[in-house]
Amino acid sequence: MTANTHEYYLKKAIALAVDSVQRGGGPFGAVIVRDGKVVAEAWNQVTAQHDASAHAEVAAIRKAGAALGRHHLDDCVLYASCEPCPMCLATALWAHIPRIYFAAPHSEAARVGFADTHIAEQLYGQARPVALTEGLVSQLKVPDASMPFEAWLARVDRVEY
Amino acid sequence: MTANTHEYYLKKAIALAVDSVQRGGGPFGAVIVRDGKVVAEAWNQVTAQHDASAHAEVAAIRKAGAALGRHHLDDCVLYASCEPCPMCLATALWAHIPRIYFAAPHSEAARVGFADTHIAEQLYGQARPVALTEGLVSQLKVPDASMPFEAWLARVDRVEY
Numbered sequence: 001m002t003a004n005t006h007e008y009y010l011k012k013a014i015a016l017a018v019d020s021v022q023r024g025g026g027p028f029g030a031v032i033v034r035d036g037k038v039v040a041e042a043w044n045q046v047t048a049q050h051d052a053s054a055h056a057e058v059a060a061i062r063k064a065g066a067a068l069g070r071h072h073l074d075d076c077v078l079y080a081s082c083e084p085c086p087m088c089l090a091t092a093l094w095a096h097i098p099r100i101y102f103a104a105p106h107s108e109a110a111r112v113g114f115a116d117t118h119i120a121e122q123l124y125g126q127a128r129p130v131a132l133t134e135g136l137v138s139q140l141k142v143p144d145a146s147m148p149f150e151a152w153l154a155r156v157d158r159v160e161y
Numbered sequence: 162m163t164a165n166t167h168e169y170y171l172k173k174a175i176a177l178a179v180d181s182v183q184r185g186g187g188p189f190g191a192v193i194v195r196d197g198k199v200v201a202e203a204w205n206q207v208t209a210q211h212d213a214s215a216h217a218e219v220a221a222i223r224k225a226g227a228a229l230g231r232h233h234l235d236d237c238v239l240y241a242s243c244e245p246c247p248m249c250l251a252t253a254l255w256a257h258i259p260r261i262y263f264a265a266p267h268s269e270a271a272r273v274g275f276a277d278t279h280i281a282e283q284l285y286g287q288a289r290p291v292a293l294t295e296g297l298v299s300q301l302k303v304p305d306a307s308m309p310f311e312a313w314l315a316r317v318d319r320v321e322y
Contacts, residue, residue, distance in 0.1 A: 050226040052233070052256035058214050065211040071322055072213070086284065087251035093280045094248060094322075095213035119254045123247065125291030129284045161232055161255075 004036050009079040010103045010142045016043045016056070017081040017148035021155055024048065027112070027148035030056035031079045032064040032097075039076065040064035047159040056080065057088035061095050072096045081148055082109050083139065085116040086123050089132075100137045103145035112149045113160055165197050170240040171264045171303045177204045177217070178242040178309035182316055185209065188273070188309035191217035192240045193225040193258075200237065201225035208320040217241065218249035222256050233257045242309055243270050244300065246277040247284050250293075261298045264306035273310045274321055 009031050016029025026044030033039065042059035046052060057080050065071050074096040078084075083106040084092065092100060106127065110117040120127050129137075152158055170192050177190025187205030194200065203220035207213060218241050226232050235257040239245075244267040245253065253261060267288065271278040281288050290298075313319055 046232050046255075050230055050232050051223050052226060053214060053219050053223060053252045055255075061214060062212050065213060069211055071207050071211050085251065085255075087248055087255060090246065090248035090251060090280060090284065091214045093283065094207075094216075094246075094276070115255070119251060122254065122293050123251065123290045124285055130286030130291075132283050 006079070006101050006140055007142055009033055009038075009077075010081070010101060010140060011144065012038070012041070013056075013079045013081040014103055014142065014144050014147060016041055018151050020044050020056070021148060021151040021158075024157075024159065026055075026114075026161065027081075027152040028056040028109075029081045029148070030060040032060045032073065032076050033079065034064075034068070034073075034076045039067050046161045052161070053087065055085065055088050057084050058091050061091055061097070065095070074098060077101070081145070082106070083116075084137070085109075086120050086129075089129065089137070098136070101140050102137070103140065103142040104149070105139060108146060108149055112152050167240070167262050167301055168303055170194055170199075170238075171242070171262060171301060172305065173199070173202070174217075174240045174242040175264055175303065175305050175308060177202055179312050181205050181217070182309060182312040182319075185318075185320065187216075187275075187322065188242075188313040189217040189270075190242045190309070191221040193221045193234065193237050194240065195225075195229070195234075195237045200228050207322045213322070214248065216246065216249050218245050219252050222252055222258070226256070235259060238262070242306070243267070244277075245298070246270075247281050247290075250290065250298070259297070262301050263298070264301065264303040265310070266300060269307060269310055273313050 020043035
C-alpha cells in the first residue's frame with residue numbers, strides 16, 4: 001500500500017484502535033495529517049483517564065493543537081477508525097478541520113454497545129447530522145474496519161462507557 | 162444569597178467566566194456539583210491551551226472525572242454560565258450528567274461572535290437539540306448573565322476562536 005494515501009492513514013487509525021483495545025481502552029483510533037505529515041496519533045482514553053471527552057478524535061485534536069501551537073486546524077485532515085460521534089464532530093467543527101475520513105460506520109459502534117447513535121438521535125433527531133457542509137465527512141471502505149470491534153468483543157474484561 | 166442554591170452555583174460559573182476574560186480567555190465558566198459540594202470549577206481555555214475542545218463545560222467534566230476517579234458523573238449537576246454548545250452537550254451526555262443549568266442563552270454567545278448557533282444549525286438543522294430528554298437542560302435567569310459577554314466585548318485585544 002502506498003504511503004500518504006487516505007487508505008494508509010485510515011489503516012493507521014484502525015491499528016491505533018486495535019492497540020487501544022489491547023491497552024484496555026475503547027476500540028477507536030484517530031490520526032491528524034497536515035501537508036502529508038502525521039501531526040497527531042491518538043486512541044480512546046475515556047476509561048484510562050476517567051475523562052468522558054477523551055475519544056480518539058478529541059484526543060488527536062488536542063495533540064495536534066499542542067503540536068502546532070494553535071487551536072484552529074484548518075489545514076489538517078482527520079482520519080478516524082469509526083464515524084465520529086456528535087461530540088467529536090462538534091469538536092472538529094470548532095477546530096475548523098475541513099476534511100474528515102472514517103472507516104467503520106456509527107452502526108458498528110452501536111453494534112458493540114456504544115451510545116453514539118443514541119446520543120445522535122437525541123441531538124439531531126436522527127442518526128446523522130442534519131445540515132452538515134457537503135463533503136466535510138466521508139466514509140472510505142477499508143478492509144479491516146471491523147477489526148477493532150472484533151478485538152473489543154473478544155475482550156471479556158472490557159470496561160464499557 | 163443562600164449557598165447551595167442553583168443561583169449560587171450559576172453565579173459562581175458567571176464569576177469564573179468574567180475571570181476568564183481577564184485572563185485573556187473566552188467568556189465562559191462552569192461548575193460541577195455533587196452532593197452539595199463543588200467538585201470542579203473551570204473556564205474556557207481554547208486559546209490558552211491551543212485546544213479547540215477546552216470549553217468551560219468540557220474542562221469541568223475532565224476535572225470532575227479526574228477528581229472522582231471515574232468517567233461517569235451520573236450523580237453530578239453541571240452549571241454553565243452560558244447554554245452549552247453541541248460539543249459540550251454531547252460530552253455531558255457521554256458523561257451521563259443528568260442535570261444541566263445555564264444562565265445566558267446561546268443567542269448571547271452568538272451576539273458577541275461565537276459560532277455556537279452556526280454549529281448547532283449544521284448538526285441539528287436548528288438552533289437547539291431536536292429530541293433531548295425533557296428536563297436535562299434548563300435555563301435559569303440570573304441577573305449578571307450578560308456580564309462575561311460585556312467584559313469580552315470591552316476587551317479590544319480579545320483572541321477570537
